[in-house]
Structures are given as C-alpha cells and as structure tokens.
Amino acid sequence: MGESTIARVWDNARGTVLTEAEYASVLARRPYELRHACVSTWLAASVPSTQVAEWAGHSVAVLHQIYAKVLAGQEEAARERIDRVLGLPTAESRSTPVPQTPDDGGT
Secondary structure, three states, X not given: OOHHHHHHHHHHHHHHHOOHHHHHOOOOOOHHHHHXXXXXXXXXXXXXXXXXXXXXXXXXXXXXXXXXXXXXXXXXXXXXXXXXXXXXXXXXXHHOOOOOOOOOOOO
C-alpha cells in the first residue's frame, strides 16, 4: 500500500474520531506517534527497559537514546522502590502523620 494512501486513510480516521480541537493538534498526526506514546507509557509505568525494548523491537541502547526524556525524572520513584524492598521508610511513609493516642490527662 502506498504511503500517500496510508496518510489519507489515517487523516480520515483522525477526522472521524477526534474532536475539532484534537484534530487540529498534533495528537496522533502520524501512526508512529501512537507507537511512541505507547512506549513512553510503558517506560513511565516503570516497565523494565529490557522488556520495553523487546516489545518495541529496539535494543536497550536505542530505547534509552530515543526515550531518554521519558526515563529522566524517574529517579525518586526508583529510590522509593529500593527503600520499599529493603524495608526502609519511604518518603510517603515519612510524610504520613503518626496517629496520636488520646491524652490520658497527664497520668
């Protein structure tokens, strides 16, 4: 199938299912963008890079090169998971107030 045919069918599909504002945006302008969004979502959900690379048909090196922006900023979540595995207090548990016992009148 020719590239122009695919582009025309894709454009018609976008026009059918998207609102006017969505259609005017870059949302899924090309089919590849859906693939990119999918891989980005897997990475943001902390699916291991090795698994995402396999699913996407990339090497891990290529995956990291293309999707470095998605991987950036996951450091805090990774530290939280490590702390949880080690049984250490996490930032979430440190920010949770400790329940107070009712005052027994000072006795």
